Amino acid sequence: MDRRSRDLRRRVVDAIAGERRGHLGPACSLIEIVRTLYDEYLHFRPDEPNWPLRDRAILSKGHGCLALYAILADKGFFPLADLPTFCAPESYLGGHPEAEKIPGVEASTGALGHGLSIGVGMALAARLGGGDHRVVVVTGDGELNEGSVWEAAMSAAKHQLDNLTLLVDYNKLQSYGPVHEVLGLEPLLDKWRAFGFGVAEVNGHSVDDLRRLYASLPLESGRPSAIICHTVKGKGIGYAESAPEWHHKARISDDELAALYQAIEEAP
């Protein structure tokens, strides 16, 4: 793990340090996905968050927002010093992201299964308005249990929205347990292909592989793209990796906090 991935994970823990709570595992599986998006792919202006020509990114798995906050603060949408206010009473950084409050957040998410539909609307609007900006939606894997995702998928394919990309954070673990036991998704790539998407899968922690894939978007002309990102929940924090109890954690102690920082530094 390189320095930048470690630093972004440290920022996630900085945010958790304030109120001693948060969705740590779902954020850590996302770090390289959002890092490469904001470092390599998306066009945006932190000092003009509503710049009309910006690319739109929606974190449909709103509970992964600590990763989003870490990268948005890193890019200067809001001060890094605000991260520890996460979930504090007067903070604008809630346990799920709210568009009206946080610069750089396009849609309020957290109720699962909403993001892809909003992305379809935005991608249609881009086409209607003659814009060539791109729309990216990041969903969780458990989130794909929601039927509304598949309604949106049919609609995206119908409209041949090749300006729309779906990234699935496939960390194989949902709140109750392993995805394949709770409500299996396989064959996931085939499902998206069958729904009319150009598809690819990637190691969602490989910055190089993600970068290469983003550069080849759309995967197929005239089709929306779906990239299945194979990830590890809690990636980078050894004892929290693939551990259901770290999906959401409250009452994190001083010792646990110190252990989190240490684990990030020691991650292979």
Add this chain to the structure above:
Amino acid sequence: MRKSALNAVHQLAQQDERVVFVGSDLGAGTLEPMREEMPERFFMEGISEQHIIGMAAGLAMEGYIPYVNTIATFLTRRCLEQIAVDLCMHNLPVRLIGNGGGVVYAPLGPTHTATEDIALMRVLPEMTVIAPCDADEIKRLMPQTLEWPGPLYIRLAKGGDEIVSQAEAGSTIGEALLMREPGRVLLLSTGIMTQRALQAAELLAAKGINTGVLHCHTVKPLDIKQLLALLSGIELLVTLEEHTLAGGFGSSVIELLSDSLQPLPPVLRMGLPDRYNGGYGSQNHLLTSAGLDAVDIARQVAQRINGDAPA
């Protein structure tokens, strides 16, 4: 009423390039002239109601004004979360046009009747709820929806409903329409119950009970100011709605009157019982069964006024 509403969407789209239409799987030929004239702003997305709310939200976030149309109960019951989160939390100008509010779809059974839609929509912050009484009124209200801030639910009736609204009286979103001056009784009605309220008021007047009618096409925000101004001398206030009594129009009237801390007359709420409609028949048949035809409304009001109502 539906045809008038949808024709108005087409006209608004001709005036304003921000207007788009989003339907689910509507009847063949719906809004065909708009589809032919501006196919890029006409979307028919299939039986995916949750999705079309989110899609409309995405379009609205980018500056468009989507008019979404499908059967009222599928919009409101099925999509409550999408409407709350995607539309109301973002305060987006999406217009939901619900076909067949109330028991219009009586023959198709309780899966298709929208008897809780007003309750579901009015509890959502930012949401405006309107229920016009006839096709002429919807024609007058639709142009106002273009610039109305925030999300809007438009509850439509069957179509072919008797025309009782008058052009010279006007119809303005947020303002109740006094259609008959109150005497001892004031009937408050919304949607097509206004037709029945007017007929009942005639019957009551013939019995010597002067009765007014305030048509509240806007259920939320309710025109509480005008209502309070009409209360002096009223012995009985009656609310009439094609909706269950739980949480609907009558409930909102009582809540707001109570919050006003004014001395209030007794209020009789008339609507559908707290159960899913049994039996099929027609809209009229179900309304009559629920005691909501003009003769029965007049009878119940007279009983109350004469003090011989059953407890």
